[in-house]
Amino acid sequence: MLAVLNNYKLSSIDEHKTFHTIGQKLVTYFQDNVNLQPPVPTTLATICLFDNVTGKLRSIIEGTEITSWRTAASSLVATKYLYFNRIDKTTADSVLAIIGCGVQGRIHAIGMCSTFNISTINLWNRTNSKAESLAVELENMKATFQNKNLKIYVHNSVGECVAESDIIVTATGNRTPLLFGHMLKTNVHINAVGYGQTHHSEVDGGVYENGKIYVDSWTGAEAELKTLNYPIEGEVGEVINGVKETPTQALTIFQSLGMAVEDAVVGQLIVELYEKNKK
Ligand SMILES: NC(=O)C1=CN([C@@H]2O[C@H](COP(=O)(O)OP(=O)(O)OC[C@H]3O[C@@H](n4cnc5c(N)ncnc54)[C@H](OP(=O)(O)O)[C@@H]3O)[C@@H](O)[C@H]2O)C=CC1
Numbered sequence: 001m002l003a004v005l006n007n008y009k010l011s012s013i014d015e016h017k018t019f020h021t022i023g024q025k026l027v028t029y030f031q032d033n034v035n036l037q038p039p040v041p042t043t044l045a046t047i048c049l050f051d052n053v054t055g056k057l058r059s060i061i062e063g064t065e066i067t068s069w070r071t072a073a074s075s076l077v078a079t080k081y082l083y084f085n086r087i088d089k090t091t092a093d094s095v096l097a098i099i100g101c102g103v104q105g106r107i108h109a110i111g112m113c114s115t116f117n118i119s120t121i122n123l124w125n126r127t128n129s130k131a132e133s134l135a136v137e138l139e140n141m142k143a144t145f146q147n148k149n150l151k152i153y154v155h156n157s158v159g160e161c162v163a164e165s166d167i168i169v170t171a172t173g174n175r176t177p178l179l180f181g182h183m184l185k186t187n188v189h190i191n192a193v194g195y196g197q198t199h200h201s202e203v204d205g206g207v208y209e210n211g212k213i214y215v216d217s218w219t220g221a222e223a224e225l226k227t228l229n230y231p232i233e234g235e236v237g238e239v240i241n242g243v244k245e246t247p248t249q250a251l252t253i254f255q256s257l258g259m260a261v262e263d264a265v266v267g268q269l270i271v272e273l274y275e276k277n278k279k
């Protein structure tokens with residue numbers, strides 16, 4: 001994944017300075033890594049940054065953690081603009097469902113509960129013991145969450161897990177749909193994160209058909225969502241910028257593709273901070 005960015009600002013470093021970044025992110029996915037002792041993440045990433053004048057390699061950054069947090073952060077932003085901005089904020093304690101409790105499911109759970117008023121979290125994982133382990137971890141983190149009375153449940157089926165949920169994260173490698181329209185209540189927001197056969201493998205066509213679909217990147221969608229036969233409403237960024245209106249529709253879907261520019265900017269930020277603190 002190549003990223004070229006010109007003329008942008010990283011305000012936490014120096015709001016007067018303008019950055020130019022050329023980056024390349026390399027990603028591998030080895031499903032069996034999770035069975036190694038100790039386990040290794042299945043998705044591994046490396047970010048290379050290049051000098052924008054000479055093209056010379058400038059830094060190589062371990063990108064696995066960046067990928068994990070960046071992906072969850074994109075879903076948090078999408079959830080804020082596509083869900084929380086359209087609901088009645090006075091009653092805004094929401095129920096979250098996490099479908100798939102691997103690296104992404106875990107970080108989405110922590111990020112969502114740290115950022116929003118989540119009153120209940122429902123967990124489902126193919127291997128039930130992993131959902132149980134995440135439940136214990138979340139229980140121990142409650143004091144750091146927005147809602148310190150968070151209730152945590154582990155479910156035996158996806159249907160049971162999402163039945164009462166307002167916000168849903170799908171983060172599995174499942175190659176066929178596991179989330180269907182008949183399972184959902186009204187007024188739901190879905191962050192579809194996992195990549196199985198395609199980016200949209202986990203969610204049934206009936207869900208896409210009845211929802212408004214948003215992506216992180218039109219360019220990404222043109223290349224990576226060719227097999228999604230439902231119209232895309234826009235980029236989340238277009239809603240943030242006011243180019244597109246905040247949806248009023250009761251079912252919204254953020255189809256997460258992943259954007260190398262986001263990884264490259266975070267990589268650049270890390271390099272800038274490293275160089276600043278070294279002095
Ligand atoms: N949109 C984006 O930008 C990004 C997307 N991804 C994608 O997100 C997904 C999750 O990534 P990550 O959490 O890092 O991976 P992990 O390997 O840590 O977790 C994988 C999860 O998927 C579950 N799973 C795998 N196969 C199936 C299946 N056939 N049916 C049901 N559940 C299944 C696993 O369950 P079990 O524990 O039972 O094995 C586990 O919960 C991957 O598809 C990855 O490619 C990752 C990074 C960025």
Ligand SMILES: O=C(O)C1=NCCCC1
Binds near residue numbers: 027045195257258
């Ligand atoms: O953006 C990424 O990084 C990824 N996107 C989809 C699948 C794995 C990694």
